[in-house]
Amino acid sequence: MKKTLLILLYLSLSIYANPLSVKATNDVDYFQSGDERFWCPISGFNLKENYKTSFVSTLNNGRKRQYASITFLVKDNEEYGIDLNNVQVIDWSSEKYIDAAKAYYVVGSKVKPLLANESKIAFKKEKDAKDFIKKYNGKIISFEDAIKLSQKTLKADYKKQKTINMKKIYPKGKKIFEKRCSQDIDPTDYLEINELKADIINNNLCKKLKESQLQTVAMYIWNVKRFGDLDSIKNRVVVEEDEKCPVCGMFVAKYPRWAAQIIYSHGNHEHKFSFDGVKDLMKFYFDPKRWISSNNHMVNNDNIKQILVTDYYSQEAIDGAKAYYVIGSDVYGPMGHELIPFERLEDAETFKADHSGKLIIEFDKLKEEEIYKLDE
Template sequence: MKKTTIFLYTLLLIFTYSSLCAFSKEANSEPVLVQSGKQKHWCSVCGMNIKMNYKTSHTSKLPSGKNRQYCSIRCLTVDMHEHNLNADDVKVVDVLSEELIDAKAAFYVVGSDIKGTMTKVSKLAFENAESAEDFSIENGGDVVSFDKALEIAKKSLESDIQMINKKKIKKIYPMGKKIFENTCKKDIEPKNYLQINELKSAIKNENLCKEKNGEELDEKELQAVSVYLWEVKKFDDLEKIANTIKVTKDEKCPICGMFVYKYPKWAAQIFYGDSHLSFDGIKDMMKYYFKHKDSVSKILVTDYYSQKAIDGAEAYYVIGSDVYGPMGDEIIPFKNESEAKTFNIDHKGFKVLNFIDINKEEVDKLD
């Protein structure tokens, strides 16, 4: 009897192990990628490869209508925290068919034995309840709605970020730094990119980093160096530049809610005595300014070329160019009028204005 019990238990362990090993989050065929440009292969929040994490992938739209794709519901939650995303626009990959389906109609298995993506607790979506129940019976976890899965993701976001940050500090940052110093061109400017997947795409497609034997970086190496450049070197470099706008990591733009420190190239500030508000671009700053002009003591904006803080009231602004900021069409500031006029010609701008000539109607048109 005892031998039979041990034998059955061993079979159970083998079956469970085989089941877990058989499941892969990677796409079995060509994945559906909704983002535009060469950066579409990577998560717009963390830079993780979409194809490799396709079965936990989600999509959404920014208020501007721009498509975003994420490796996980965790990264979707981060974007929801920063942008005013409409939950009705969210889609998720059905684990079985690998097709994008409406997230609100999906059935999520939360807390299965499958490893989570950017989170401790896995969350996998299915088109119908029966499939979710079958998966739950085989791999554990609870079947819940999208709203419940999102609520769980929001509650665990802080602890998930802490978990990922510990891994970054211990392993990813040192690995990325080593790769950068040994294989990359030293003139890479992370601040010139709006999202980590744009930086990652440039590193890969423009051959900015290559092994000494000429081979390209593999996905793990590419992710490590991208994360290091995006989260460490970018801010180290900015700290070395005198007279830049200083923004703390908890400052949010009062118009769109985005964390301003992530977009230092576009940072702007309005001061009211000793206090100030920070913005992720001139467009949002002006929207606030038109409603709160009284008692403004100083305005700082970031010169497009030097990245230094300049007096907003004395700057020159290009409206309607083909250069986009974090919130799409943007107003671009310059210290020198000649640079503003040259930029306006090179980038198909509409006009060059002084600060006092910027009006609400023109700002609103940018949306």
């Protein structure tokens, strides 16, 4: 009798379950490694909670990435570069991953979008997509068109969401952070927001939080605290939001604590290149023609006007040609092992002692082969 009642209760709840929920109803397949695999690396959103709009890609370096929606896939492609012929998407009907390029996408249905104005959900079978449209509206488009549509609205979508975050999310996140979390959390220790969320849980950096609270506080830490302390520093390496590192292709503004620049001057013209770390700056310095068009005659070492790097302690812009660099420490930058710059030798010595550094070296002593050894 008790078992029968439980079955009836389950069936009654199923009737009222939201048929347009994007949450997984079966087991979830995770493709990323480590404890951060449960969250989207771009947005931080929980993948189980957004499973039915999720995608999986492979970066050019072979690393798997899993996203809460197509918006974040497109955002990642904008920075890292993704092989769009090697993308998988969840089939709404079966909740199994399928070839994204062969799927049928329903855009403009009643499914609530995560960030964009319109959701884009995938179906393996065209019939399933058409049946869905009869109930919940929308139209069918191809993967190529879904990508183009997301690219077209990406900037506006993020601008709209930023306004919402500023008014609602960040103030809530700040309250949670100040009341329930360790004040020693350093967001610059992490390269992605999902790594931050994993560390908060694994090392009890906050009192027990619901997933919604964890997302809110992580967004505050990642998007506000990570940059907020830098606003008071007047002499910084200034990087525009759309500047990409010519070596790795990453948006440099995302990593202000590692920003570096080379400025070339020829006559009345100047050309600036920004980098997400000294390592990539040095790769460019030794062989600029490898990373840009060989037709740019201005870019050679005779035309260098200034080299700027970010002092690790002060976060101020300093003369890279006069800086001291610590190599082989346990501190990693956006691209892994880094040359950590300091204006003062005594600061470099302190850092070397505190972080197991192997060597302090001046700019003119650096050699190209030593730079590439940092990638090993």
